[in-house]
Amino acid sequence: MSGAVRRALLEGSEAIVEAAVGAGCRFFAGYPMTPFTELLEHFSRRLPEVGGVCMNAESELEAVGMAWGAVAAGARAATGSTGQGLSLMEEALSEITLAELPLVTFLMARGQQDYHQATRGLGHGDTRHVVLAPVDVHEAVAHTRSAFEIADAWRHPVMIYGDYLLAHTRESVTLPTEPAVVPDRPWAVDGTLGGTGRSRLISPLGFAKAGQHSPGIEAHQRAIAAKQERIAAAEARADVGACDDAETIVVAYGTPARFVRAAVAELRRGGHRIGWFRPVTLWPFPGDALADAAGRARRVLCFELSAGQLVDDVRLAVLGAAPVVPIGGISTDSSGFGVGRLLDTEVVATRILAAHRDEPLPPLPDSGGLP
Amino acid sequence: MTGTSPPADVRRIGVAVPELLLTGAHHMCPGCGEPLAVRGFLEAIQALGVARRTIAVAGIGCYTSFSMTTDVDLVQALHGRAPSVATGIKRVRPDALVYTLQGDGDMVNEGLQEVLHTAARGERITCILLNNGVFGETGGHMTATTVPGQRTKNTLEGRDPTVHGHPILIGDLIARLDGAAYVARGSVHTPGAVARTTRMFRRAFETQLSGSGFSFVEVVTMCPTGWFVPTLDGPTYLHDTLGAVHVMGELKVDGRVRSTEELRAENARAEADAARRLAAGGLDEVP
Numbered sequence: 001m002s003g004a005v006r007r008a009l010l011e012g013s014e015a016i017v018e019a020a021v022g023a024g025c026r027f028f029a030g031y032p033m034t035p036f037t038e039l040l041e042h043f044s045r046r047l048p049e050v051g052g053v054c055m056n057a058e059s060e061l062e063a064v065g066m067a068w069g070a071v072a073a074g075a076r077a078a079t080g081s082t083g084q085g086l087s088l089m090e091e092a093l094s095e096i097t098l099a100e101l102p103l104v105t106f107l108m109a110r111g112q113q114d115y116h117q118a119t120r121g122l123g124h125g126d127t128r129h130v131v132l133a134p135v136d137v138h139e140a141v142a143h144t145r146s147a148f149e150i151a152d153a154w155r156h157p158v159m160i161y162g163d164y165l166l167a168h169t170r171e172s173v174t175l176p177t178e179p180a181v182v183p184d185r186p187w188a189v190d191g192t193l194g195g196t197g198r199s200r201l202i203s204p205l206g207f208a209k210a211g212q213h214s215p216g217i218e219a220h221q222r223a224i225a226a227k228q229e230r231i232a233a234a235e236a237r238a239d240v241g242a243c244d245d246a247e248t249i250v251v252a253y254g255t256p257a258r259f260v261r262a263a264v265a266e267l268r269r270g271g272h273r274i275g276w277f278r279p280v281t282l283w284p285f286p287g288d289a290l291a292d293a294a295g296r297a298r299r300v301l302c303f304e305l306s307a308g309q310l311v312d313d314v315r316l317a318v319l320g321a322a323p324v325v326p327i328g329g330i331s332t333d334s335s336g337f338g339v340g341r342l343l344d345t346e347v348v349a350t351r352i353l354a355a356h357r358d359e360p361l362p363p364l365p366d367s368g369g370l371p
Numbered sequence: 372m373t374g375t376s377p378p379a380d381v382r383r384i385g386v387a388v389p390e391l392l393l394t395g396a397h398h399m400c401p402g403c404g405e406p407l408a409v410r411g412f413l414e415a416i417q418a419l420g421v422a423r424r425t426i427a428v429a430g431i432g433c434y435t436s437f438s439m440t441t442d443v444d445l446v447q448a449l450h451g452r453a454p455s456v457a458t459g460i461k462r463v464r465p466d467a468l469v470y471t472l473q474g475d476g477d478m479v480n481e482g483l484q485e486v487l488h489t490a491a492r493g494e495r496i497t498c499i500l501l502n503n504g505v506f507g508e509t510g511g512h513m514t515a516t517t518v519p520g521q522r523t524k525n526t527l528e529g530r531d532p533t534v535h536g537h538p539i540l541i542g543d544l545i546a547r548l549d550g551a552a553y554v555a556r557g558s559v560h561t562p563g564a565v566a567r568t569t570r571m572f573r574r575a576f577e578t579q580l581s582g583s584g585f586s587f588v589e590v591v592t593m594c595p596t597g598w599f600v601p602t603l604d605g606p607t608y609l610h611d612t613l614g615a616v617h618v619m620g621e622l623k624v625d626g627r628v629r630s631t632e633e634l635r636a637e638n639a640r641a642e643a644d645a646a647r648r649l650a651a652g653g654l655d656e657v658p
Contacts, residue, residue, distance in 0.1 A: 069459025195422035
């Protein structure tokens with residue numbers, strides 16, 4: 001380690017944990033599940049070294065509850081799981097949003113079939129989480145620090161949408177070494193105001209202590225909704241490449257966007273006017289930026305490893321300005337992880353080119369049966 | 372009509388609002404036992420002088436409204452999930468006195484796993500259970516602690532163990548976990564029981580502050596509305612039904628687990644002793 005940065009060859013999970021610790025995260029709770037497990041392993045090793053706490057929770061229900069308490073008590077704290085585990089956490093994640101707690105959640109999804117789960121509110125009620133979808137380990141490191149900062153800035157939960165490839169790929173990364181600035185949290189419960197008549201109440205319901213202003217449920221929920229509109233206006237991010245003269249734009253997010261980027265670069269070298277568009281935030285979705293890019297294109301392709309979830313947001317953004325053609329699909333390995341044979345630059349390029357020429361798509365590759 | 376107004380011989384001897392209550396007003400039904408239990412643990416916190424380092428976590432039930440009137444820092448949790456939230460708080464602020472306030476539906480139905488694991492972990496928090504054997508807030512439905520024969524809105528002919536299963540004696544279950552350092556079951560159906568329960572709260576909090584492990588106080592409380600009995604019959608109904616199954620006493624002290632039979636014998640001796648003292652013109656308090 002030297003100077004203001006530290007370079008290291010790290011597996012995605014370890015890089016994320018190092019970035020979280022560097023961002024001042026001092027509490028983590030989780031329950032093992034592939035491909036999230038290594039995140040828990042690295043947190044359980046690293047947090048005690050810096051005076052933090054990592055809890056091996058009894059289930060995802062307890063994991064999110066423990067993180068809830070830690071954030072409420074004033075710590076920078078996080079939890080996480082796969083999409084399956086996040087399903088169990090959803091009730092709490094909705095309430096944490098309504099309680100305005102800056103929790104960070106690491107969704108290390110098995111593939112891209114949890115897009116709706118991540119972007120459609122994570123549970124009941126009118127709640128949304130900010131969702132960052134890193135394309136590689138390098139960006140995951142930056143996103144991890146951003147996640148804690150965005151969460152604190154808005155007092156709102158932020159999620160990192162990672163996946164199997166991100167968790168398990170080793171890359172050379174640059175870790176920031178400048179210390180994180182953790183803002184004061186006068187709202188956090190530290191126990192010091194008991195008996196003073198000014199004690200604190202952290203409630204998802206918009207209730208306050210007797211004698212203090214209590215907005216009530218309706219006004220509180222409207223205030224959260226208004227805050228989410230401000231977040232949507234301020235935080236949408238996109239990464240755009242070669243779209244200026246493109247007849248065809250390919251939309252993809254997360255690690256599969258790397259394959260799309262490589263395929264588009266290859267097709268560009270072949271003289272095809274194709275560009276790519278990557279939502280960096282899944283919520284808020286960078287719809288204006290996509291509409292702008294799509295306004296000059298003849299067609300918008302959507303590559304995702306699912307039956308079709310991202311495509312909903314793409315259609316909403318494009319709003320009929322150009323035809324939207326899904327070119328992805330379900331593709332898993334024999335264990336159900338989203339690294340099936342569709343995730344191959346050559347296969348992706350073939351599908352992009354077919355759609356670019358308005359030809360029928362080749363059949364989805366078969367990833368094989370049981371192991 | 373019986374049970375709708377106090378008997379004529381009741382007289383008010385004064386008003387004593389605990390210092391840690393922002394207002395004495397509450398939204399509970401007439402005859403509810405929960406305010407007595409809340410008074411008990413607030414007085415215990417006050418007596419220990421730890422109000423300025425206390426953090427509470429509330430579950431969801433009738434008692435949730437005390438979140439707004441108790442003058443301690445508080446986090447409102449989900450139904451059943453208070454022990455994990457309290458765990459996160461305690462691990463971040465180990466010097467705080469951290470307690471949960473939960474009902475039987477909250478803790479023993481929805482959140483059973485949470486409280487058992489928290490106890491087994493020896494988490495240095497105190498879980499407080501207000502056990503009235505019924506979902507009071509929804510209007511009187513069966514919970515995991517409803518006793519056999521007890522009528523609820525979804526056991527109209529009474530809880531039948533062959534159909535609805537047996538009640539869970541949560542205090543007994545927790546007492547057998549190594550991480551649990553102090554476990555007690557109190558009640559609020561007589562002044563003596565209230566005093567005894569307040570002492571249990573104090574011992575539980577002292578256990579937490581000494582760092583020796585998880586502590587637990589269950590309080591059997593009246594819910595005449597949810598039991599469909601006249602208000603004034605609440606204490607007697609508690610004594611004869613819930614109290615006969617969820618037996619009052621200290622279930623674990625200094626690592627020693629005590630059986631229901633031991634507690635019954637202890638309570639019988641105490642009641643006989645009190646009756647003798649009453650006959651001799653002494654105090655009517657059951658120790």
